[in-house]
Amino acid sequence: MRSHQDQNSIIVMQKGDKFDLRFKITEETYRGFISVFNDKNPLHTSSAFAIEKGFQSKVMHGNILNGFISYFIGECLPIKNVVIQTQEIKFFKPTYLNDDLLFQAEVMDVFDSVKMVEIKFVFKKDNEVKVATGKINIGII
Amino acid sequence: MSIEEIIKEVNSIFIDVLDNDEIVVQHETISDEIEEWDSLNHIQLVVAIEKHFKIRFTAAEIVNFNNVGEMCVAIKIKIAS
Incomplete structure (x- = not known):
């Protein structure tokens, strides 16, 4: 039962550490997502279709939010020697083009034995409407 | 809590984390x-076990x-302390 973790790495994050970021779902992000992943479902590309289904306009792909999470993990944490081990996300509200999102994350626990950090996050629209929540387990490599 | 009871609970954690209902861990399991x-799953197992038993291991531990049984003995000691 051997751990494969680097015994010399140091976890610099602590329980209770908080991070606030702001993201905007721009036309570039939206077009880029479609260009890369080719998801052209009418819910995401046709306002008429989306409105017919009860939405305000064409709905942005939920996994655009996962791209923002990737940016947070890769670029905004105090250390770079990190890898996402598990990630969960629940979507509560749709997002639309040009939505401004507040992303709030908090370190919920640190597991020194296996050098893993558990982070919970929430995306909010208009600073209060909960769009998505989730949990990420990050390994320190 | 006896070692047998701890191994039974650890077995449930293995089944859940590794998503395999057929897993049966014993003292000698490696x-x-x-x-x-x-x-990768090793880390998830340790985290799940630490959370479940409300204990913490050190990296050295x-x-x-060497096997599941040794870990369960350590769990028993930590629970008791």
């Missing part, structure tokens, strides 16, 4: 005997466990 027990 990682090579369970296909899904790789380095984890490295020195």
Whole structure:
């Protein structure tokens, strides 16, 4: 039962550490997502279709939010020697083009034995409407 | 809590984390005997076990466990203390 973790790495994050970021779902992000992943479902590309289904306009792909999470993990944490081990996300509200999102994350626990950090996050629209929540387990490599 | 009871609860954690209902861990079980027990899942197992029993291991303790039984003995000691 051997751990494969680097015994010399140091976890610099602590329980209770908080991070606030702001993201905007721009036309570039939206077009880029479609260009890369080719998801052209009418819910995401046709306002008429989306409105017919009860939405305000064409709905942005939920996994655009996962791209923002990737940016947070890769670029905004105090250390770079990190890898996402598990990630969960629940979507509560749709997002639309040009939505401004507040992303709030908090370190919920640190597991020194296996050098893993558990982070919970929430995306909010208009600073209060909960769009998505989730949990990420990050390994320190 | 007896070692047998701890192994039973640890078995449930293995089944849940490794998503395999057929797993049966015993005292002598090692990682090579369970296909899904790789380095990534190892971390998830340790985290789930620490959370479940409300204990914490050190990195040195984890490295020195030679099988599931040794870990369960350590769990028993930590629960008791």
